[in-house]
Amino acid sequence: MFREFNKSLRVRITFFSFISIIVIQLIFILGTYTIYGRYVINNSLDMLSINTNETSILLERIIGSYIKPLNIISNIPHLNTMDWEEKRGIIDTNYNGFYDEVAMVDIDGQAKYFDGTVLDLSDRMYIKKALMGQSAISEMLISRKTGESVIVAAVPIVGPHDDIVGAILGRLEMVSLFEDIKTTGYMQSSQRFIVSSGGSVIYSELGAHWFRDNNFEDKLRDFVHTENNNGYGVKIQKYEDENYYILYSQIGDYQWSLYNVISETNIMKPVRSLLYLSLVCSFIFSVFIMLCTYIAIRKASRPINELDQLMLRGSEGDFSVRAKFNRQDEIGRLGDSFNVLMDKIKSLTYFDVETSLPNAIVFEEDYQAIVNTDNSKDKLGLLMIEVDELINTKNKRLDIYVTIIEKVVKRLKRFVPANSVLYKYTDNAFAILIPDTMNIVSPVFEEKISMFLADFEEKKPLDNHFVVNIGYSFMKDNPSYIDLINAAIAAAKYAKKDHHSSIKRFSETMLDELNYDAEMKLSIANALREKQFYLLFQPIVSLRNQKTVKAEALIRWSHPEKGNIMPDKFIPIAETTALIMDIDYFVIDEACQLLRSRQMNKHKLFPISINITSKTLEQEDFVSKLESILMEYQVNPSYIEIEITERVVMNNFSKNIETLLNLRKMGVKISLDDFGIGYSSLSYLSKIPLDFVKIDKSFIEAITDNKMAEQVIKSIIQMCENMSLSVIAEGIETIDEARFLLNNTCLYGQGYLFSKPQSIEDLKFEFDVL
Incomplete structure (x- = not known):
């Protein structure tokens, strides 16, 4: 189920739609429930408050009817003489058995009953009020005869001079009062109780445990004393984690108050019923919407599923697939975009x-x-x-x-x-x-x-x-x-x-x-690692004095198995790879080490000419690397001569010219090797920053038997003189070749006539061959 949820977009959309609808409806229903519940509570409390006030008025009239016979008795002529024996017959005749018992109280609070009992009631609040001229009702009392709950009404007796001379009492059983209260001001779902100003519960429709568990009587007394002066009001009481609303109203001037109690549950019962009904309807509606949404999304996503299958076929290499949606909406445009994409992929693939x-x-x-x-x-x-x-x-x-x-x-x-x-x-x-x-x-x-x-x-x-x-x-x-x-x-x-x-x-x-x-190539790489290469030096001699002015560094390979391998066997192969650059830097490093060693040992220093290939010359960092090596060995750049061929220069002409210019700025000399073969040299020679030009040995070899070669050499020498370039003749092997060159102002020569390539130890600096 969870995997299907993750895989299917329509399932996720349907699920989230369902959840969203449920959440929105719950927010709406619960919000409405809360607002409507507050309204119902307030409205119910208003109605109950009216009912409580009306009931308290009715109860005031009922209690007044209880006191009325006492008022009639208190007004009997000459009763104010307070002669109990004289007046008891009259009293007995007038109260007609309405009260359970009647007594007369003198100004000192002494009560005299028909059975001859005399009680001191001076400490009773209702007696005190009666003796002060007010009709009063007692707290709920227990009859000393029957043991039943009773109340006592007291009415003052006014003397001839309008002064209070005593009071007349009438005791009434609570049963009759309860019957009257039950038929008065009834309201469904509410329960009532009556409390005296002293906090005694006169009447209650609540269970006794409600008061006991809540210690309500103690709280009630505080509440009655606090709210008594208000006459009416509302109090909220917590009981068993439920809110109870208590509405109260004072009953006339009798120090009794009527309390109407209703729980929030009873008030909210119809609202909760409506809530449950709303939730059920909401769920049914949500399920219906979810099904409709699923069907709609399924229908809408059918082209997407088709497109998914087309993409799968396309990913498997079938680039002929095309979406055919005859629609003008987003799905149609998506299909068109897919077709364009497949055309592009096909084009990129093939x-x-x-x-x-x-x-x-x-x-x-x-x-x-x-x-x-x-x-x-x-x-x-x-x-x-x-x-x-x-x-x-x-x-x-x-x-x-x-x-x-x-x-x-x-x-x-x-x-x-x-x-x-x-x-x-x-x-x-x-x-x-x-x-x-x-x-x-x-x-x-x-x-x-x-x-x-x-x-x-x-x-x-x-x-x-x-x-x-x-x-x-x-x-x-x-x-x-x-x-x-x-x-x-x-x-x-x-x-x-x-x-x-x-x-x-x-x-x-x-x-x-x-x-x-x-x-x-593998052997060359191995030879570089194992230092199988070494340098020989062939002197370049001044033809005037036959002294060595510089030497050309020539690399040789001492193979442990094949012996000495000449450069023409491995240099062309190395030139096809980056190995040639490693060889070039090896020669540069060895030459600089040699110059540094001779300088430290105070031996004769001489410039060294080094052959550089096109790959090395074209590197962006060649000049900076060469400068770093010279600085490392503290070699003066004037002792290094870079020797290049025409082919090397022509490989990347503009870039190589820039590199040569930077080398000359450093103080490095530039020599053009094998001049005269390969390219139309005379047409571009002026563009190359040079110090020396080396005439290729093929021209030198032809001097003795080829007059045309002599003319070419003379022309080259003359041209170089005009361009302030020094000329070096390569491959001199005979005295006649050397003398011809010297007679034609070629000042420098190199060849076997003077010396083969030698180790530095065997290198000669003076010759005597001319």
Whole structure:
């Protein structure tokens, strides 16, 4: 039940509606009950107050009728002589048995009865009042003869001179009085009692326990004494956790008061009956409303349930589901929004957001559709096009990434064969699934690819270091889906080794080389951890005096199993990963340690030239890291020379120029290595902040037998002099090469003529070869 409550919205709404209705009705009913109850209580008390006052008036008349015979007797002629023996016969004749007993009281309070009894009643309040000239009634007394409850009425006897000479008494049994009271001023649900001014209960319709349990007689006396002067009023008395309303009214001048008692329960009985009826009706009404609400919500929520089922189907991959609500209300708009959402999800699931090309999911589905056609699968081919550095650019410069991706897609679409589809396979890779491999090997297709690659290389700007690598494979060579994909990816990765845009067809030998590269990457990482790399230094010599002016730091690898490994075997592999940056920083750190050590030991200091690759140069924090290393070893920046190649500069031209400028501001020298190969050097050389230009050794080797090479070298030297750049010739191996260079004002040289790369201990600073 609880789980169903949590799961079902309509159950929760129905439940909360039911509870809300119940609460609202309860508040209304209880509020009405309270207000109406107060009204009924006040109205009942008003009516009872009137009844009490009217009853007290009737009782005053009844009591007056009891005293009237005594008044007649007191007015008998000559009774005021107070001669009891003389007048007792007259008195006996006149009271006619109305009273149980009659007595005459003299001025001293001595009462004389018919049976000859004489009692001293001077201390009785009602006697005192009678002797003071007032008619009075006693408290309830116990008859000395019968033992029954009686009251005594006393009327003054007036003497001849209008003075009080005595009083006449008449005793009356309470039974007759009670009978008269019971027939007077009756009100349903109320109970009455009469109390004298002394606090004695003269008459009561309440049970005796009511007084006893409440110690009411003591309280009553206090109450009577307090309220006696008011004549009438209302008092609330608590009894057994119930409120009782006591209305009182004084009975004439007889010091008796009538009290009417009614409980709050009796007053509220009809109201409570109405409350119970209201609660029952309210519950029935609430149940009815709950059922109506449930039915209405169930009907209204049916489209939502349908939408829930559609969403469930959509979550399971069925993106064709659509809501069909022919409604203009919120449910209809919700259905329309769901349809738009499903269209968007379908688009996001099957199509690339940036290019709108079908993605890898569609690629796999199309592949399965093709291979399921027996006559087509042997002809299936796949091209995988990877754009190098595309992901890094997306993370750094989204605007450049968007521009590049648009241009690449636009150009790729030009050579997609008929009946083939271009897919966005990964963030930096596209795929073309070709059902008929004849399209791949056709001259027209090959020409289109060649034009695409040439166009891409030609039109990319100086600061665009993107390279397009294309690999392709055939289904007949790779029968499974995974094999076909992996083969094309492997061919694209192999094409990356050319360092320029190219295309490769997959072959098994590629896997051997790629596996070798993977193993080599692991070995390089291990070599860095275990410090298997070390530095050799090749001097750069002044051709004028044959003295070493600086040295180039060259890294070597002492492998514990394979021996010494030359840089050309591991540097190109490291350049494809972040390991190359670790190698660059290793060389910088070792060079700075060496300079610091020679400085501490007061050995000769010389600038060290360090080769830096493009990945390291393009790092945002390269300049700050280099500065930190120089500060750590307290090395003057002028002793460090950063050596870069044309390819390194061109990879990200604008960014690299900014970095080089910051390095020169630090005092670091900049040298351009392998000058003269790869790019139209003369057109952009003026834009690069340089101190030295190193002529590539291929030009030096051609000096002796190639007049054109001599002219090129002369032109380079002349141009550099005009730009105030120092020239260093690389790869000098003969005296003739050195003399030619010196005669053409090339001041610095480097090569085996002077020295092979040496350890720092074997490095020479003076030569005598010219």
